[in-house]
Structures are given as structure tokens and as C-alpha cells.
Amino acid sequence: MANGTLAATLENYLEYKSKKGIFAWILSTDHKRIGILYLVAMVTFFWVGVTLGFLMKLEMLTPGKTIVDAQTYNTFFTLHGVIMIFLFIIPGIPAVFGNFFLPIQIGARDVAFPRLNLLSWYLYIIGGLFAIISLFLQGGPIDTGWTFYVPYSIRTTTNVILPLLGAFILGFSSILTGLNFITTVHRLRAPGMTFFRMPLFVWALYATAWIQVVATPVVGITIVLVIIERLLHVGIFDPALGGDPLLFQHLFWIYSHPAVYIMILPAMGVVSEIIPTFAKRTIFGYKVIAFSSLAIALIGYFVWAHHMFTSGMSDTSRMVFSLLTFLVAVPSGVKVFNWVATLYKGSIELRAPLIYVMMFIFLFSIGGLTGLVLGSLATDIHVTDTYFVVAHFHYVMFGGTAVILFAALHYWFPKMFGKMYNEKLAIWATPLIFIGFNMLYFTMFILGYLGMPRRYWSYLPEYQTLHIISTVGSWILVAGLMLMFGNLIYSLFKGKPAEANPWGGVTLEWQVPSPPPVENFEEIPVVNHGPYDFSTINENKDGKS
Amino acid sequence: MESLDATNTIVQQEVGTKAHHISDPHQHKDAVGAKIGMWLFLFTELLLFGGLFLLYMAYRLQYTKDFVIGGQELNIILGTVNTIILLTSSLTMALSIAAIQRGKKDLSIIFLVSTILMGLAFLVIKYFEWTAKFSHGIAPNSPELLSKPNGEIVFYGMYFSMTGLHALHVLIGIVVLSFMLVFLLRNKITKEDYIKLENSGLYWHLVDLIWIFLFPLFYLIH
Numbered sequence: 001m002a003n004g005t006l007a008a009t010l011e012n013y014l015e016y017k018s019k020k021g022i023f024a025w026i027l028s029t030d031h032k033r034i035g036i037l038y039l040v041a042m043v044t045f046f047w048v049g050v051t052l053g054f055l056m057k058l059e060m061l062t063p064g065k066t067i068v069d070a071q072t073y074n075t076f077f078t079l080h081g082v083i084m085i086f087l088f089i090i091p092g093i094p095a096v097f098g099n100f101f102l103p104i105q106i107g108a109r110d111v112a113f114p115r116l117n118l119l120s121w122y123l124y125i126i127g128g129l130f131a132i133i134s135l136f137l138q139g140g141p142i143d144t145g146w147t148f149y150v151p152y153s154i155r156t157t158t159n160v161i162l163p164l165l166g167a168f169i170l171g172f173s174s175i176l177t178g179l180n181f182i183t184t185v186h187r188l189r190a191p192g193m194t195f196f197r198m199p200l201f202v203w204a205l206y207a208t209a210w211i212q213v214v215a216t217p218v219v220g221i222t223i224v225l226v227i228i229e230r231l232l233h234v235g236i237f238d239p240a241l242g243g244d245p246l247l248f249q250h251l252f253w254i255y256s257h258p259a260v261y262i263m264i265l266p267a268m269g270v271v272s273e274i275i276p277t278f279a280k281r282t283i284f285g286y287k288v289i290a291f292s293s294l295a296i297a298l299i300g301y302f303v304w305a306h307h308m309f310t311s312g313m314s315d316t317s318r319m320v321f322s323l324l325t326f327l328v329a330v331p332s333g334v335k336v337f338n339w340v341a342t343l344y345k346g347s348i349e350l351r352a353p354l355i356y357v358m359m360f361i362f363l364f365s366i367g368g369l370t371g372l373v374l375g376s377l378a379t380d381i382h383v384t385d386t387y388f389v390v391a392h393f394h395y396v397m398f399g400g401t402a403v404i405l406f407a408a409l410h411y412w413f414p415k416m417f418g419k420m421y422n423e424k425l426a427i428w429a430t431p432l433i434f435i436g437f438n439m440l441y442f443t444m445f446i447l448g449y450l451g452m453p454r455r456y457w458s459y460l461p462e463y464q465t466l467h468i469i470s471t472v473g474s475w476i477l478v479a480g481l482m483l484m485f486g487n488l489i490y491s492l493f494k495g496k497p498a499e500a501n502p503w504g505g506v507t508l509e510w511q512v513p514s515p516p517p518v519e520n521f522e523e524i525p526v527v528n529h530g531p532y533d534f535s536t537i538n539e540n541k542d543g544k545s
Numbered sequence: 546m547e548s549l550d551a552t553n554t555i556v557q558q559e560v561g562t563k564a565h566h567i568s569d570p571h572q573h574k575d576a577v578g579a580k581i582g583m584w585l586f587l588f589t590e591l592l593l594f595g596g597l598f599l600l601y602m603a604y605r606l607q608y609t610k611d612f613v614i615g616g617q618e619l620n621i622i623l624g625t626v627n628t629i630i631l632l633t634s635s636l637t638m639a640l641s642i643a644a645i646q647r648g649k650k651d652l653s654i655i656f657l658v659s660t661i662l663m664g665l666a667f668l669v670i671k672y673f674e675w676t677a678k679f680s681h682g683i684a685p686n687s688p689e690l691l692s693k694p695n696g697e698i699v700f701y702g703m704y705f706s707m708t709g710l711h712a713l714h715v716l717i718g719i720v721v722l723s724f725m726l727v728f729l730l731r732n733k734i735t736k737e738d739y740i741k742l743e744n745s746g747l748y749w750h751l752v753d754l755i756w757i758f759l760f761p762l763f764y765l766i767h
Contacts, residue, residue: 112578179585187578217589221596225706233686234702235695236600242695243702247603251596 012418016518029114032516035100036416037121042096043485045087045128050478052080057440057474060467063458070457074143075158077455079135081146082163086170087128089401090259093266094212095124095177097408098205100416102181104509104516105199107190107525112183116176123173130166134159145455147256150237150248154229161227168223171216174262178212181205190508192527199507199531200289204269207293211258211265215301219255222248246311253304261300263397265293267404268335271357274411275339277505278354279346282532285338292331299328309380318377325375332368336361351503352426356407359434363399367392370445388448394441403433406484413488414502418515419495425487432480439473507531576740583744587751590714594755597707601762604699611696613767615704618683623674624764627667628756634663635753638722638746648736650729657726657742660749664719671712675705704763711759714752721745 013032018024025033056076059066068076099117103110111117135141142163144153153160185206189198198206225236226248235241237248276283283289305313305321339361348354370392373379383389413421443466448454452463459467501510508527512520605612641656678701682689685705690698725745728734734742 112575113582116582175586175589179582179589182585183578183581186581187575213585213589214592217592218596221593224710225597225600228706232705234706235685235698236702236706241691241702242608242699244603244607247600251599254596 011518012513012515013518014418014515027118029110029118030518031099031103031110031114031117032416034117034121035096035098038091038095038099038124041121041125041128042088042091045083049080049084049088050481052076052083054474054478056080057471059457060459061471063461063464065458071140071143073457074455075135075141078142078145079131082131082142082167084397085146085259085263086167087124087131089263089397090170090174091124091177092263092401092405093270093408094181094205094208094262095120096405097201097270097412098177098181098208098266101412101509102184102202102205103188104512104520105202105507105531106185106188106193107508107521107527108184108188109519109521109524110188111180112187113180117180120173120176120180123169123176127166127168127170127173130169131163134162134166137162147252148223148226149252150226150229150243150245151239153226154238161230164223164227168220171220171223174212175216178209178216181209182213185209190524190527196287196290197527197530198290200272200283200286200293201266201269201507203290204265204272204293207297208262208265211262211297211300215255215258215262218251219259222251222255246308246313249308249311250305253307254301257304257307258297258300260396261296263401265296267360267401268293268332270404270408270411271339271360272335273505273507274353274357274407275342276532276534277411277503278349278351279343280349280504280534281342281346282530282534283338284341284344285334286530286532289335289338292334295331296328299324299331303328306375306380309377310384322375322377326372329368329372329375336365336368349503351410352421352423352430353407353411353503355427355430356403356410359430360400360403360407363395363403363437366442367395367397367399370395383448385454386448387444387452387454390454391441391444391448394444399437399441406433409488411503412509413491414498415509415514415516417492417495418498419491420498420502421491421495422487425483429480429484429487432476432483434480436473436475436477436480440470440477441473443467443470443473506534574738576738579740579744580747583747587747590751590755594707594710597703597710598758598762601703601707604696604703608696608699611694612700615697615700616763616765616767619704619764620674620677621764623670624760627670628760630663630667630670631753631756634660634667635750637663638749642739642743642746645729645734645736645739645742650732653742654726654729657722657729661719661722661726664715664722664749667715668712668719671708707759708763711752711755714755718745718749718752721748 013030016024016030019027025037028034055067056073059068059073059076099111137159139157139159141158142156142160143158144156144160148160148164148167185198185202228234229237229243233241235243237243237245239245272283272289303321303324305317306325309318309322339357370388373383374389374392410421410426413419447463447466447470450463450466452459498514500513502514503510508525509516511525637656637660641653641660644650644653644656678684679687683701684690685702690701722745725734725742728741
């Protein structure tokens, strides 16, 4: 073997120079660089979304006008939803950490279709730009809510078509990432890396990728039909011309409910990585966790109509969908029990990533259990379209997915950038986030139970005390987030160099240098044990010393 | 069995060669992987049209009588001619791949060109079908159509959306096949490496398959 040429590709991926300046990044087909590109774009969009949410809470400080008028408030909650869902949480973990770590964890040099991977990023950026450009065009920003319900989305005079096109393009990007990951898992596993030796993060990404491929086209066609309806008035969704708006809701939720699992499954995969590493124990019930990911993907596809319990469906279908909704909670519950069982009698090292995981288990459990309140027909009627729903999905999406995204950011930060973050500051940020989060959103459960409807710009004076607590919570939360991101950005430049394996993890990404070389592995590894086998690692160490 | 063996050889190749793609370290050839990717993509296309078929079913149940009337007003002869053209083009597509597999480049080009021409013929006939409807005042949001019952409005809404989206796919197919023609001429597609042509062929068959469902749903069921 020519060692000279070999050395060139063993250079770390951050310093490797293939093209000049920024083109080395925006034209790179390296899955690691694409992961970083996504990370930069996503953190930017996240802060736009946070700002909008922060302003919304500020507006709710008093009844009536506090800082903005009602129409602006409508565009705020629409854009907050569109940005957070389509640009942050759906691509979120798979696009950043999936891209970066899926190939490394299965012992591959890249994903199956590297150029398609870069195209997905461009589609993501174009879709995002469409949504943002629409803000500044005549007609004003979209005010339909992120669900784009007809007939209002056909009638409103605001810019609907451009953000819809943006969502369509983002869907395309998501599909391409999904089919790329599926093919990668089937074709590029290292020798000996059988399906049941794959890390659980890979299993979760694999299940997610299937949902992306199977569900996204349905919302694609729905969006196209709304655009056609607005432009040509064909009548498919317009009740005045014979169309049925309920069919829009069905098609929309056939995608958008499975999309909830696109958001949460990868996060569950990350949890299954972090817990064994910091408990120094193999995961409890590996196969059950792997299969529960597939079960969630499968059952999650058949529960969509629980978003429509009050829309006037027949009682039979409401009961069927309610039952299926209860069923989908089972595999999620299985995972939570397995995680806790893994921690039991482990030698736990309480580092920042694990603290975020603990936070996740607590918040996600509240989110999941309140989901059952919404899943039962009788209680749903009482709290539907109130702040209860808002609180529920923020506990699941923010307390679930976003908190785990933070955990993943800390867990893999040393590997991705070759620097250590400041552990003390990282840990100090967690109580701020935790307290702020619960003040902000738990009060919303109470508000919703008392009857405060969602998306309202004003409210009755008796709700004000709770609204004030909630708004103050949003300030604490934002302070915590700023501390956390500030720490990471500071560490990016001033952090101490990281070792190859700072946490003592045993999956393949910890066997390569930090940051990883361009080609990931000098030689493709041969795998002969399961992903969380701490015993062999310890034996090897003993043998060497 | 055959594909399994192929998998093993490729894995062995991956192991045997160290970091050897120096010029672009993240590109590699894997025909089986490319085909998996294509099939997944076709699956998403089926689901895209699946949403429309679902709507068609729901509206047909709701407006059965109007859908029957609408179906009778469509030109069954043009529809049949188009079906024959599209089915034949799928045959020539398959023959083009079969030819390149046997190393017969010229024959492959001839079959590919005829596929493209038939695709164009399909679009031309579709154009005349649509303009004939427009000249009778049947177009989305036209006063003539709006004076009809809701069921017929929805029927034509579905007709224009579904055949329109299908025609768009035919157009994309023609563009893709034209690129393949260039690749064939420049020997980028050869007897050894014809996966691009094969995947484009798969896409073309999908376009055909969708039409095979559209044709009876709009023209034949009364």
C-alpha cells in the first residue's frame, strides 16, 4: 500500500483541503462536513424560532395588546411552528448527528449516495429561504398556523404559496436523506456488523428513515393540491365547489403524525447511546429496544386521526383511532423502562450529556402521559385546542427531542470538533433550562385545563397570573439556552483538545481519532461483538497493561 | 442468491482495498445500492399518487352519479391510443436496456430514441385532449364548469390534477431519458455499467404503471 497517499486521507476532516475557502465546505460530499453544515443552519433557524416564541410569550404578559397586534401574533405562531417543525426538529438529529455518525457507527467511509446527501442540504436551505422570503413580500407573512388547514389557507390573502413550496422542498430533502440512510444501512455495514450488532442509534435512524420515505410523499401531494387549489380553483379542497376539507385533514395528518415519530425516534436512539456509555453497562433489552423502534414506526403510521377527534368523524373511527393511540404508547414505555433498568446498578458517571438524558426521561414521561389524556375521547373533548395541547407537544418535542439534541451536542462535541466543552458551565445550564421549561410549559397544562384556548392573542383577566408565571419561565429558559450555546461556542475556539475517547464509549466512533479522519477508518474494522460490550473492552485493556 | 453473492464480493472489495479513492474519497460505485435507492424513490412516487387515488375513491363514493357523467364526456379513443403508446414505449425501454446488456450500442440508442418519441407523442395527444376540453369551456374555475353540479366540478378537478401531474412525470421522464441518450452516445453507459439506464427505465415503467390505473378510473368505469 502506498503510505504517502494514505496519509493524505487520514488527515482530520476539519483540516482536509480539497477546494478553496468556503467551497471546501459547501461543495463537500463528506458526510461529516454535511452534518456540520446542517448543524450551523439548524442552530440559526432554532434561534429565529426561539426569538419568535419569546416574543409570543411577551405578548401574552397582559390581556390585549402588549407589544404586537393580533395579526402579527398570528404570523408569529405560524412562523414559530413552521420554523421549529420543518426546519429544526424534523431534520434535527438525523441530518446533523445521523449524517455525522451513522456511517462511522456501522464502519463505513460515507453514506451510500454522498452527492445526493449534499443535494439534500441544498434543498433544505432553499426550502428554508422560501419560507423566509415570503415574510417580506406583498400580502404579508403566512397566518394559517403550521397546519395550513383549508379552507382558510385557500382564502387568506397572505403569502401562502411560497411557504408551502418551501415545505414541499423540505419534504423532498427529508425523503432523500431517508432513502440514503436506508441504502447505507443495507449496503455499507462493515464485515461482521450484523443488524443485531448495530448501535441502537443506527436502529432508530433506520426506523426513522422508513417513516420519512413512507409518510412524506403524502404531505407532498397534499401541499401541491393546496397550491393548485389557490392558483386554479379546481375544487378538490374547496367546500364551495364540492371539495371536502376533512379529506385535507386526513391527508395532512397521515404525514404529520408519523412526522412526530420522525422527530422523537432519533432522540430515543441517542438516549440508548448515552446511557450505556455513562453507566458503563450494556443496554438492558437490546433487541426489544431495536424492535420497539420499528413498532413505533409501524403503529405510528395508523394513529393520525387522533388529531381530528372533534372534527366530526364517525364514532367508530374515533374509537379505533383512540385504541391505536393507546397502543403506540406501549413501545415508548418499553424503552423508558429499559433505559432505567440499564442505569440500575451501573457505575454511573454523572456528566452533562447524562444529565440532559435524565431531564429528557422526566419531561418526556410527562409529555407521554398527558398524551394519553388527549388520546382518550372523553377527556380530549374538554382540552382539545387549548393550552393543554400546546403544553403536551412542547413537553414531547422540546422536552423530548430538543433536550436530547442538546445532550447529543455535548456527547459528541469532542468527537466532532476535537475540543472539550466546559463541563461546569454545561452542568450549570441544566437547572436553568429545567426550571425555566417547567415554569413556561407546566403552567400551560393548568391554563389549558381551565379553558385557555390556543392561538388566542388576548384572554380573560383571571388567566393573567398563570400567564405571567409562564412568561417569566420563558426568560429563565432563554437564559439557560444562551448559557449552554455560549459555552459550546466558546469551547469551539478555546476548549482543551479532546482525546479519541473521552467518555470511555465502546461504539465504533470512539475507536477513531477526534476529530475523525477524512475517510473515517484507516482500514475498515471487522466487528465481532455487540455494540455495548464493555467486558471485551475492559479485558483488552487489562491484556495490554 | 445471486444478489447475495454480489453483496459479499463488494464487501470483500471494500475490505481488501484501503483508502484508495484519493481523488474523491467519498465516491464509490455500487450498482445494487443504486437500485435499492431507486426502488425506494419509486415507492415514494407511488405514495404521492396514492394520496390522489385516495381522494378519487372518497369523491367517487360521494359523487358517484356525477363521476359517471364526467367519465362519459372524456374521449375514450384518444385515451386508448395514449395507453397503447405508453405501453409500447415501456417495451422499447426494456429492449433498450436488453440491447446494452448485450453490448449492442446502436440498437440500444434506436430503442431509447423511440421511447422518447413515444413519450412526446403521448404529451401531444394529451395536449389536444385538454385543449378540446378548454374549447368547450371546461377548465378549472371557468363559468361553464362552475354552472355544473359540485360533483362534476370535483371530477374535473381530479381529472386535471391527476392527468396533469402524470403528464409532468412523463415530461421529467423524457428529460431524464434524453440525458441517458447523451450518456449512451458518449460511452458513459456501457455493457459493464448500465445502472443509470436501468434506473431511468424503472422510472419510465412507473410512469406507465400510474397511467394504467388512471386510464380505467377516468375513461372506462361508467
